[in-house]
Amino acid sequence: MKLLFTLVGLSIGLAMPHANAIELKPNDKAVVAKGKSVYKSQCAACHGFSLRGQRNWRVRKPDGKLPAPPHDKSGHTWHHSSKVLFDYTKLGPKALIGRDYQTDMPGYKDILSDAEIIAVLSYIKSTWPANIRKRHDAIDKKQNHKH
Numbered sequence: 001m002k003l004l005f006t007l008v009g010l011s012i013g014l015a016m017p018h019a020n021a022i023e024l025k026p027n028d029k030a031v032v033a034k035g036k037s038v039y040k041s042q043c044a045a046c047h048g049f050s051l052r053g054q055r056n057w058r059v060r061k062p063d064g065k066l067p068a069p070p071h072d073k074s075g076h077t078w079h080h081s082s083k084v085l086f087d088y089t090k091l092g093p094k095a096l097i098g099r100d101y102q103t104d105m106p107g108y109k110d111i112l113s114d115a116e117i118i119a120v121l122s123y124i125k126s127t128w129p130a131n132i133r134k135r136h137d138a139i140d141k142k143q144n145h146k147h
């Protein structure tokens with residue numbers, strides 16, 4: 001019986017980091033500054049220095065792949081919860097959608113730490129107008145209630 005409790009305790013302990021909600025810090029100046037430098041070195045080449053994405057981002061290119069979408073309010077980044085954005089950036093769309101999915105977007109799990117991913121997403125969120133940030137807060141709240 002004791003062993004069973006230990007095992008249950010262990011598996012809850014291991015499951016915790018995944019169950020935990022991802023919290024972005026768009027009001028934390030240090031986090032945002034760090035995120036901005038990560039963005040410039042890792043993301044801007046495709047998503048643009050002013051977060052506008054690539055031209056005609058809704059239309060697949062001749063190679064069948066999608067252009068990089070904008071991360072500003074005109075895109076759909078803010079439609080996704082922080083957890084979805086975190087997993088997407090960490091693992092990349094291939095890991096989430098399927099091996100055969102053709103995409104230019106890499107996964108960053110071997111390039112950026114979790115803290116750096118949270119920082120870069122916090123920077124992106126910090127650039128959104130107040131009403132979009134509020135709507136994103138509401139999306140996070142809804143997602144976190146489900147867990």
Ligand code: HEC
Pocket residue numbers: 038039042043044045046047065066067068069070071075076077078080085088089093102103104105106108120121
């Ligand atoms: C080599 C080009 C490239 C780089 C570098 C890149 N991306 Fe992307 N990204 C893309 C493309 C292309 C898509 C569209 C995905 C698809 O093919 O379906 C995308 C999609 C996304 C999405 C999902 C769409 C959305 O708006 O929710 C997120 C989030 C994202 N990228 C974040 C990042 C972050 C953060 C970085 C830097 C750490 C980054 N990307 C670096 C090309 C890139």
